[in-house]
Amino acid sequence: MMIIYKFSDEQIKQVHQLYQEVWWGKERTFEDTKRCIQGSQVCIGILNEKGRLIAFTRVISDFIYKAIIFDVIVSENYRTQGLGQQLMSLVKSHEQLRNVKHFELYCLPEMESFYRRFGFSTDIDGIKLMRCVNA
Template sequence: MPGSGPTLEFSVAPARIGELTDLMRTAWWMSDRTPRDVAGLLEHSDLVITVTRRDTLVGFARVLTDYAYVALVLDVIVDESQRGSGVGAVLLDAVVNHPELTGVRSLELVCQPDLVPFYRRWGFTDAVGGSRLMRRSTDERLVTRPLAEP
């Protein structure tokens, strides 16, 4: 069917902020985001990537970076109905192959343990030397949540 394949974009139209907010709310760590929050994070992100299918937003990721040493990949999400369909791969390909990120020394992200094999396909590793993730947060969900979702 023509037009059924994924479409990649590097921006979010203001009219889609509600749709993006709804998609984000399906993930436990983003469940309380509001359209105003989402508009703010879009404004302050260095790169945003969306995937649509049949004009429906089905995937999103964003990046914060200094364009030289580190790029932090955040809020990677795929609509539950599209998981396993290649949307996540489209997002990650767009991130790791983005021309503004190809010279960045280190691409980093945080993920749940069950997604480690997925991210390994793009060369991400949990072997980070002696480094350890530390967090200071006012959001209790981010420091007390079990390792895997129920």
Template sequence: MKDKVKIITQVNDSQIKDLYQLYQLSWWSQGRMLDGIKIMLENSDLIIGLSHCETEKLIGFARVLTDYVYRATIWDVMVDPSYQKKGLGSLLMESIMNHQSLRNVECFSLMCLPEAIPFYEKFEFATYHKPIEIMIRSRHS
């Protein structure tokens, strides 16, 4: 399958609609609106997409917020359900971890569900067991 996808760092209008559809498939991102997704894309430091070579459909996506030196946080790693279990999630992560602009970043972070921990451990992520809490302030419940 990897030979049928192209890694992209910008999305076209059609692919933004594909991304909207991907967000609607995940419990953590259902309800995201197209206008908000466009603003998010404009303000993300790095986006990595997987586009089907023949149709140009966006079938995978991840994004990074970073200062390019000390910290980078990976967000929204997702693959279209009909393309999962084919190594595309790994391709997204490898593309991020090996990206030229992130080569000097000291520490990467991400949030995931417990069942995704083994996947991210393959990329040398580890559960952080120091006395620290994640604090969140949400404007929307």
């Protein structure tokens, strides 16, 4: 397996294909995927032995106080092989992110136990997520 941090057009297509495997990514277009990758400060991919992208995540950060982890995806055929754990370890040990004070992410309730293994908690001193729709 090989770790990548820069993505060719072909690999961006493969990221888009990974989005199609998860319910929350099915409506993303290829163009959205490309812009998403270009707008993220850190992107990490894992390639299989044939050079095919099988896992992906991206991070937006100020590199001091906050780093928000997005889109932790492992291809359906490669789940339960530790690739999600590997992605999380790569994020937390990434040279540009090592000194960030807080990592944050969104997850479904069924994923909480996975992220707790990396020190994530829902106990954030009463802070609430707020959102508005951009019309």
